[in-house]
Amino acid sequence: MLMDDLVKEKMLALKEHNTAKRSVMENVTGKALLLKIEKREKNEELTDDDVIKIIQKVIKELEEEKEAFSKAGREEKVAELNEQINLISVYLPKQLTDEEIINIINNQEDKSMPSIMKYFKLNYAGKVDMKKVSQIINNINK
Secondary structure, three states, X not given: OHHHHHHHHHHHXXXXXXXXXXXXXXXXXXXXXXXXXXXXXXXXXXXXXXXXXXXXXXXXXXXXHHHHHHHOOOHHHHHHHHHHHHHHHOOOOOOOOHHHHHHHHHOOOOOOHHHHHHHHHHHOOOOOOHHHHHHHHHHHOO
């Protein structure tokens, strides 16, 4: 399970005294443990898809933080955040390319925005940026 891999990496980072890796792994595993507790109360299990969503959320937060530090001219902090993003991105599934997204859209009978968005959410969750899908649909439907 993905969560187990992340916990192992966190422990490895502690042993290696790798603060960037430890920090990002603690961030992700902490949020995942909180979600696991919430799910346990509902008699549900934490899935790899849940962990992937957490990783995506953490990456988005790190990107926003990086942008703020970049505006402030704190390049050393930007480099550290880039390293953290690269370390955690390894655990995400391969993202679909623009060409793959276009091919999938073209193979659909109903090319309306709601229909395509629903299709991608159901079949490609975690493998595609929904914002990118929306932009491609808008370009196709012009």
